[in-house]
Amino acid sequence: MSEELKMEKVYDPSRVEGKWYPYWEDKGYFHADVDDTKEPFSIVMPPPNVTGALHLGHAIDSTIQDVLTRFKRMQGYNTLWLPGTDHAGIATQAKVEEQLAKEGTNRHELGRDKFLERVWDWKSEYGGRITGQLRRLGASCDWSRERFTMDEGCSDAVRKVFVDLYNKGLIYRGNYIVNWCPHCHTTISDIEVEHVDREGHLWHLRYPVKDSEEFLVVATTRPETMLGDTAVSVHPEDERYQHLIGKTVVLPLVNREIPIIGDDYVDREFGTGAVKITPAHDPNDFEMGLRHNLPSISVMDREANMNEEAGKYQGMERYAARKAIVKDLEDLGVLVKVDHHEHAVGECYRCSTVVEPMVSKQWFVKMAPLAKPAMEVVKEGLMEFVPDRFTKIYLGWLENIRDWCISRQLWWGHRIPVWYCEDCGGEICVQEDPEICPKCGSKHIAQDPDVLDTWFSSGLWPFSTMGWPEDTPELKQFYPTSVLVTGRDIIFFWVARMVFMGLEFMKDVPFKKVMIHGLVLDAQGRKMSKSLGNGVDPLEIIDQYGADTLRFMLITGNTPGNDLRFHPERLEATRNFANKIWNASRFVLLNLQDYTEGPRGDLKLEDRWILSRYEKTVKEVTIALDRFDLGEAARLLYEFIWNEFCDWYIELAKGRLYDKEHPEARHTVQSILLEVLEGTMKLLHPYMPFITEEIWHNLPVTGESIMIQSWPQVEGYQDSSAEEHMNQIMEVIKAIRNIRAEMNVQPGKKAEIILVAPEQESLGVLEMGKECIRLLAGGSQVDVVASLEVKPAQAASAVLEGVEVYLPLRGLLDLDKEIARVEKEIAQALQEQSRLSGKLNNEGFVAKAPEQVVAKEREKLEGINGRIGALQVRLAELKEA
Known part of the structure; x- marks a missing residue:
């Protein structure tokens, strides 16, 4: 390698990232042709x-x-x-x-x-x-x-699925209660309703029992719907009301007689134990209405304004009508009391408008026959959730599933492929648009104006995207897909629907694994939203920090299925990691200018150690990725690159790199640096593709791109004894560095280091690692002995397992000045100790101050006590020296 290094001194993500994506795309590296000779891996x-x-x-x-x-x-x-x-x-x-x-x-x-x-x-x-x-x-x-989802192929798939399900009797049209958004002017499914806790009221209303002096007091959060009441219900075993079941009450304001019914659904403990039943405006009331054959009276239109059934309130907006109705009830003496009441209010997930339950003629999918096989494949292990805890959530939803309302009152979408004959009233559902009614031959036919729920077409995604209903080569090779990656919030919206659609039409699961990740929350643990103003634009992050930094930050510190809190400081830390990689790579490359391939010479302990650690990292990262634990794999890479390769091995390699008199030793360390750097960049590439591509292109290697290189495979480097011995040497180096820091020894001053190791094995290890210790611990010389007759004069020390470390201080610092400095620190610390002790011994302070304030002061006292102890030990060492 003799070319001049092209890597800039400072890493600039915008320059690096701007050029590689077009390169990859132009080369066609992302494209996958059908190839039966290779094992497939597919994701939609x-x-x-x-x-x-x-x-x-x-x-x-x-x-x-x-x-x-x-x-x-x-x-x-x-x-x-x-x-x-x-x-x-x-x-x-x-x-x-x-x-x-x-x-x-x-x-x-x-x-x-x-x-x-x-x-x-x-x-x-x-x-x-x-x-x-x-x-x-x-x-x-x-x-x-x-x-x-609306291209020609997907549209054909949607049409075929609808027609097939219709012909099987699994799609039907009927009156049913749905969630209506007055703002979007369409139905939305149950799982598209977001329930938000709101402060509200519970109005207690007195309904007179006909031909009686008795009253039933009902409690409601929505008094405007009382105009549509068709019954009052109590629990059949509630002794307070059993004698009233079968009688009628007179509905205030409307003066309509409605029955008193008994139903197990009623919660005897809520409110008064008697509830008003409005089948047209509450899903639970609707079900009760079906059980008791009650009429359904809607009192609102599709704008959520009161309709003609609301009498004098007709035309009023629902909340304005609420105020007027409550006022009239109060004037009539019907209003007993009003309680404050916090309850969950359903809102449209798109516009946050409070939804209005309404009875409407809509299209539905019968879910029970489709849900059963979708549960069985998970129970039988044919499809697995990662992490497994989401299996219970998935099964629980399918066990309690209701029929799916699939029609939407929109114009944009897949129009429902059903036509109605104006002459004979026939209903036509066919694959191709009809021109006449097949029953009577009339040309007076009109298509249903509604469109399908967006999730209907999305439910076909794993196979419609691969060419179904045609039997394509892509379907044969890539279906079922290998894994679905999705957020925990759409298990019901999407995942379950893909499963039952895949089983129904492909006779197989759509994916073998479902990897669920959490949501990205703000630093306070809140969902990001426009209303809170806490959203973060990923493109702004990419502009400032680079895509690699954003990617690595999102993956690290995250475990499958758990939410991730976004802390801006984590971006800084990840950018520092990218800079560390860049600078280390640049250093290695600058020292490979004269490198040529050839056999290595003898390996030193640190060489065997880094190669062993590299092999272990390859194996552990691969295992973590195979089990979808991406955060753990990223942590392993971070630790290896930053701590072991950069902070230890590169530093240890410098001695031989700069030794011009021993070219064989220089070549050996160059070879190891290159192998580990190249392999590590391959391991890191899936996480940080841009920086790894840039570095790889500067390495003395062949090939067009790192992304089409083989994943690292290492055998034969594992050396547990090298790792154990090197760990002992690293602990010694850390201990010496700590002594120097505590004693305020200037970094540039070289120190004599004496190591005492009574055990023969430790003695041999330290002898082998003397040069490492001298280089990284700032040593002028390192003496390794089995024992000492006399402790070194004026020396600071540390005791490790099997090793005593001595650092003679003569010549390293002015002992008198250092003693004076430490004594001054002790005096200041004792003063602070006295202040804190006095405060905490003051019964008035302890009794009146908030508990957290007292706890904080105790924590401070504990810290200062520890500091005084450490300073006194240091002072004793200095005086002994």
Whole structure:
């Protein structure tokens, strides 16, 4: 190697990262062709919303997938990471409707066809933003196979699945209570409702029992819905009310007679034990209404304003109507009392509007027949969750699953492939758009205006993206996929649905493993949101620190399934790690300018130690990655690179590197530095692809890119005795460094070092490591002896297992000045001790001060006591010297 080093003195992530991604993409390294000679490894990317911008949730999710993909690619697997985006029905339509509103128009004025043209235009202009951002993060997915949930292939798959399920009787249309968002003007599924604790009220209302002097007092958090009450329910075993079951009460304000019913669902301990039943505005009331054949009266429209059933309150917004109704109830003497009450309120996950349960005609998937096999494959171990604790969550949801409402009152999305005949009333569900009614031949047919829930198409993602319903080579090689990486918050939204869709249509699980990661929270443990203003833009981090730093920070200190708190100072620490790697690599490369390949000479202890530690790191990192413990693998790499390779071996290597008189020894250490650096960069590449690529291209190695090199395989370097012996030498060096620091010995002053080792083995180890100790402990000379007749004069000491360390202080420092300095420190510490003791002995202070303040003062006293003890030991050593 004789070329001039091209690595800049200071690591600049923007310069390095800006050039390598286009290089990889141009070379086609991310692309995977079908190859039956290789074992496959495949991942499908959880498709981010086409409206989206990169956030930290995407960043951690994509980084985990990229680490696994790069790792398996280097191991020789035929690796496919298939990317794509989701059409995001509600969010995308909202974006375009916002644009139209600014133009003074709306989708209804445009009409459906023109509106959809505008949405496709918007998608064309803005839809590629997040995929560009994923490239900046370093995502090595096969962009040539990028899919969109509404592209032609995915649309064909969606149509076939709907028609097949419909024909099997697993898709049906019926009146059912759904969650209605008055802002987005569509239904949303149960799992798209976010429940937020809010301060509210519990109104106690007196309902008179007909032909009686009795009243039933009911408690409600939503008095505006009482206008739609069709019963009052009590627990059938509640002795307070058993005699009233079968009678009727007169509904205040409406004067409608409604029955008193008994139902086990009622909680006797909540409120008064009597509850109003409004089947049209509460899912539990709806179920009770079905059990008791109650009528369903809706008192609100789709804007959440009161409708004609609300009488004089018609046209009022729901919360304005609440105030008016409460006032009227109070005037009638019906309002008994109002309690403050904190309860969970359901909000739309998109816009945070409080959802309104409503009875509506919608399309549903029957879940019971599909959920059972989706549970069995997990129970039988055919699909595993990592970590395993999420298995219980998954099974629990499927055991209690309700039918899935799949219709949405939107225009953007996969339109429901059902047509209605205006003449015979027939319902037509077919793969191709019909021109006439097959029952009566009429041309007067109209397609259902609704679209499918976005999660319907996402549920087909693992196989629709590979060409299904065609029997493609990709499906044969890459399905089932190897692992799904996703956040814990969408096990229900997405994971379970992919499982039952895969089993139904592919007759196999969609993935063998499901790796669940936690959420990225702020430093206080809160979810990041616009309303809290605590969000962090990954692109700003990349601009400031580089993608490698962000990636490594997100993975380190994180365990599978657990949430990660974002602390900005961790970015600083990771950037320091990147700089450490850069500087160490640069040092090694500067000392390889005259290096040529050739056999190594004799290995010293430190050589055998670093090679043994390197082999162990290779093995342990590989094992951790194979079990998806990416955080542990990253920790192992960090410890090896920073502590063992940089802080110890490189420092130990300098003596031989600079020794021009012994070229063989220099060549040996050059060879080891190169092998360990090259191998370590390969291990680190999945985590930090940019910096490792840059360093690798400066190494005297062959090949176009580090990412297509083989994963390190090391055999024969394991040397437990070298590790044990080197650890003993390192402990001695640390002890001497501690003595020098405690005694204020200037770094540049060389010291005589005396080591006493009575045991023959320790004596031999220390003799072998004398040069290491001299180099790294600032020694002028190192004497190793089995025993001492007389303790060295004016020496500080330390006792380790099997070794006594002496550092004669003569000539290293002015003893009188040092004694005076330590005595002054002791006096100051004693003064502080007296102050703290007096404070804590003051009964008034201890009794009146907050407990945490008293505890803090006790902690300070304990610390100062320890400091006084250490200073007194040091003073004694100085005086003895």
